[in-house]
Amino acid sequence: MTCDEVMAELEKLGTAQTKKTYLRHGAREPFFGVKIGDMKAIQKRIKTDHALALALYDTGNSDAMYFAGLIAEPPKMTKAALQKWVKSATWYMLSEFTTAWVAAESRFGFELAAEWIDSPKEAVAAAGWSTYSGLVALTPDESLDLKLLEKLLDRVKAKIATASNRVRYTMNGFVIAVGGYVAPLTSKAKAIAKAIGTVHVEMGDTACKVPEAVGYIAKMEAMGKIGVKRKTVRC
Numbered sequence: 001m002t003c004d005e006v007m008a009e010l011e012k013l014g015t016a017q018t019k020k021t022y023l024r025h026g027a028r029e030p031f032f033g034v035k036i037g038d039m040k041a042i043q044k045r046i047k048t049d050h051a052l053a054l055a056l057y058d059t060g061n062s063d064a065m066y067f068a069g070l071i072a073e074p075p076k077m078t079k080a081a082l083q084k085w086v087k088s089a090t091w092y093m094l095s096e097f098t099t100a101w102v103a104a105e106s107r108f109g110f111e112l113a114a115e116w117i118d119s120p121k122e123a124v125a126a127a128g129w130s131t132y133s134g135l136v137a138l139t140p141d142e143s144l145d146l147k148l149l150e151k152l153l154d155r156v157k158a159k160i161a162t163a164s165n166r167v168r169y170t171m172n173g174f175v176i177a178v179g180g181y182v183a184p185l186t187s188k189a190k191a192i193a194k195a196i197g198t199v200h201v202e203m204g205d206t207a208c209k210v211p212e213a214v215g216y217i218a219k220m221e222a223m224g225k226i227g228v229k230r231k232t233v234r235c
Contacts (some may be wrong), residue, residue: 001046001053010063013038022062024205027088029060036235051077057085062094069098069234074105078224080232082112086127092166095123095170096130103127104134116122122164129170133177134233141227149178149185154191165202171201172213179217183227190217 014032022033046052054073065088082103088141103109108130116120116128132152136144156171163171175196179189193213202209220226 001042001051001052003052004045006052006056006067007059007061008065009042009080010034010039010061011012011065013168014063021203022093025092025093025208026091026204027062030060034067037065042067042157056083057088060088060090062090064088064096069102072102075107076100077102077106077108079108079112082106082108082188086112086116086124089123092123093124095127096166096170100127100130101134101232103131104233110137119186119207120200122166125164126166126170126179127208129167129174133170135175135226136174136177137230137233141184141231146182146184149182150188153178153185153188157195160196160199167186168190168199169201171210172196172210175213176211176216178214178222180220180226181229186221188219190214193217 011032013034015035016033018035019027019031019033022031036172048071050071050073053068057068059065073226082099084100085099086095089099103112113128113131114133116124116131119125136149151176156175160168160171175189175193179186179193182189196213197211199210203209
């Protein structure tokens with residue numbers, strides 16, 4: 001499919017209600033308001049098409065940008081392309097989901113996550129923490145730098161209270177990810193989760209809530225999911 005053909009299909013799938021919902025969550029124009037589930041039918045036909053993904057992201061249309069992440073081929077992503085994606089992301093679904101997921105599955109995940117979390121820009125820093133969350137979910141424990149992850153957990157404990165809004169959200173998500181996916185650090189993550197307690201994040205005019213880290217990790221333990229890695233973080 002061409003970029004124009006995908007855009008035409010996305011436009012047909014857009015609804016006023018979904019657009020209204022996304023606006024409440026912080027989406028910015030232009031976009032059609034396409035449910036993620038409805039995108040999957042197009043994704044199933046295309047599977048992957050990296051050049052098309054890059055072209056769709058460059059449209060600046062939020063639906064197309066999210067869809068780009070679904071059909072991209074992360075091993076083919078360049079560092080420059082990932083930097084462009086994170087800088088172009090207009091709201092959290094693009095910075096914390098699309099860009100972070102693709103970055104985590106690329107060759108540059110650890111390098112960019114480390115760089116991004118130090119950014120003064122909220123969206124970029126949040127993308128960095130989300131990238132780290134994706135990385136620990138994908139990477140075998142023996143290939144992880146556990147000392148680095150411990151330092152990052154300590155950083156969350158020390159900085160989360162004064163971090164910007166979406167950075168607080170993604171820091172909390174990082175604690176959950178480490179606790180759930182990195183078995184040698186589950187106890188450490190649980191202690192950090194208990195120490196930071198309830199994390200308050202402004203979620204706008206939505207019913208969304210911040211996941212409670214202690215309870216979330218406990219739920220993964222009860223399900224026998226601790227340390228079970230994922231094949232992909234994109235969804």
